Amino acid sequence: MNDPWLEELSQNECMELLRRECVGRIAIIADQGPIVLPVNYRVVEAPSGPLLAVRTRPGNVIAQAPESVAFEIDAINPVSQEGWSVLVRGELLHADPTSAAFRDLYDPNPWLADRDAWLLIDSWEVSGRRLHGPDLLWHYRPGEYV
Amino acid sequence: MSSRGFDLLGTDECIARLGSRSFGRIGMKIADDPIVLPVFYALIDGEIVFRTDPGTKLIAAVLESRVAFEVDDLNEGWSVLVVGRAHEVRTPSLVESLQSQLDAFWPGSERDRLVRIEVERITGRRLHPVQ
Numbered sequence: 001m002n003d004p005w006l007e008e009l010s011q012n013e014c015m016e017l018l019r020r021e022c023v024g025r026i027a028i029i030a031d032q033g034p035i036v037l038p039v040n041y042r043v044v045e046a047p048s049g050p051l052l053a054v055r056t057r058p059g060n061v062i063a064q065a066p067e068s069v070a071f072e073i074d075a076i077n078p079v080s081q082e083g084w085s086v087l088v089r090g091e092l093l094h095a096d097p098t099s100a101a102f103r104d105l106y107d108p109n110p111w112l113a114d115r116d117a118w119l120l121i122d123s124w125e126v127s128g129r130r131l132h133g134p135d136l137l138w139h140y141r142p143g144e145y146v
Numbered sequence: 147m148s149s150r151g152f153d154l155l156g157t158d159e160c161i162a163r164l165g166s167r168s169f170g171r172i173g174m175k176i177a178d179d180p181i182v183l184p185v186f187y188a189l190i191d192g193e194i195v196f197r198t199d200p201g202t203k204l205i206a207a208v209l210e211s212r213v214a215f216e217v218d219d220l221n222e223g224w225s226v227l228v229v230g231r232a233h234e235v236r237t238p239s240l241v242e243s244l245q246s247q248l249d250a251f252w253p254g255s256e257r258d259r260l261v262r263i264e265v266e267r268i269t270g271r272r273l274h275p276v277q
Contacts, residue, residue: 079184
């Protein structure tokens with residue numbers, strides 16, 4: 001039996017996954033230390049390259065975060081130990097909330113009301129991993145026998 | 147477009163949800179930057195326990211520092227955030243006991259080192275259902 005192993009995802013695969021999903025987790029360094037919170041997001045195709053647009057409540061901990069942030073999306077099945085994750089590291093920029101054009105184009109459609117602070121994550125590193133489960137588990141998949 | 151409110155979860159509810167899952171994300175500070183990485187874990191005696199390979203920057207970064215740990219179910223619409231301090235488990239009897247408990251969740255290798263997060267603060271929230 002092999003241990004679970006990790007395969008590095010290409011930049012294209014990472015971006016494809018980022019474009020497909022709509023909820024991720026942002027990590028920031030708050031006063032007391034790091035925190036991680038789920039957020040709605042959307043990939044925005046800016047002239048300089050793709051940005052992640054995040055909408056949050058004005059004045060909350062994310063809106064007041066220092067510039068350096070991390071962002072993560074994943075889909076991992078804890079039973080089969082298979083799935084993937086993508087990590088983005090970048091800078092948090094504040095967008096102009098009065099810009100109607102920006103709102104029409106890039107509304108990340110928040111699940112929560114009053115999310116009127118607009119933030120953009122400009123990445124300096126995007127990486128991803130695919131987790132392959134232990135070989136043993138293949139023996140328990142009926143589909144592998146037919 | 148649906149905009150929804152959320153309810154805060156009580157401490158017991160947060161602990162129950164943390165204990166019902168085995169996959170979460172650890173947030174920590176490396177140099178001056180935050181990073182967030184997925185990990186398999188177990189809640190044992192009120193602490194989050196997970197394995198890591200020796201020599202990774204993960205172990206160097208987390209030990210004796212304050213970290214965040216997040217678990218969520220985005221389909222059910224809830225998330226739990228733990229803030230606490232990470233320690234390496236070194237006491238041989240404790241290592242053995244924790245390793246055997248973790249093996250019940252997923253097999254590991256003997257080289258793995260064990261990290262535990264002592265929970266200082268636990269908060270959670272649940273989205274209101276879509277109307």
